[in-house]
Amino acid sequence: MATKEQRRMIDDKMTVFVNTWFNGNYKAAFNDYDTDRNGVLDKEELKRLLMDAGIGTGLTRWLWANGIIAELDKDGDNAISWEEFLAVHDTGGAASGSSSGRW
Ligand SMILES: [Ca+2]
Numbered sequence: 001m002a003t004k005e006q007r008r009m010i011d012d013k014m015t016v017f018v019n020t021w022f023n024g025n026y027k028a029a030f031n032d033y034d035t036d037r038n039g040v041l042d043k044e045e046l047k048r049l050l051m052d053a054g055i056g057t058g059l060t061r062w063l064w065a066n067g068i069i070a071e072l073d074k075d076g077d078n079a080i081s082w083e084e085f086l087a088v089h090d091t092g093g094a095a096s097g098s099s100s101g102r103w
C-alpha cells in the first residue's frame with residue numbers, strides 16, 4: 001500500500017507516540033486502544049490510534065487504516081491482533097532509529 005517513506009513516517013510517529021504516552025510499551029498502547037477488549041484492533045479502534053499518533057487527517061485516515069489493515073492482517077479477519085500489531089515496529093533487536101522496513 002504505502003511507499004517506503006510513508007511506512008517510515010508511520011513507524012516514526014508510532015514510536016514517538018508510544019514512547020511519549022506509554023513509556024515505549026506497545027502492549028499497553030494496544031490494550032488501551034482495544035476499547036471493546038476483544039483482543040484485536042478493528043478499523044475504528046485503529047483509526048483512533050492513528051488520530052492520536054498524528055497520522056493522516058480526518059479525510060485520509062480511513063485510507064491509512066485500510067492500508068495498514070491490508071498490510072498487517074495476516075489471517076484476514078479485518079482486524080489487527082497483538083501478534084500482527086507487533087510487525088508495525090520490530091521490537092526485537094533493531095534499536096530505535098534504524099528503519100528495518102519490516103512493514
Ligand atoms: Ca477491539
Ligand SMILES: [Ca+2]
Pocket residue numbers: 072073074075076077078079080081084
Ligand atoms: Ca487479523
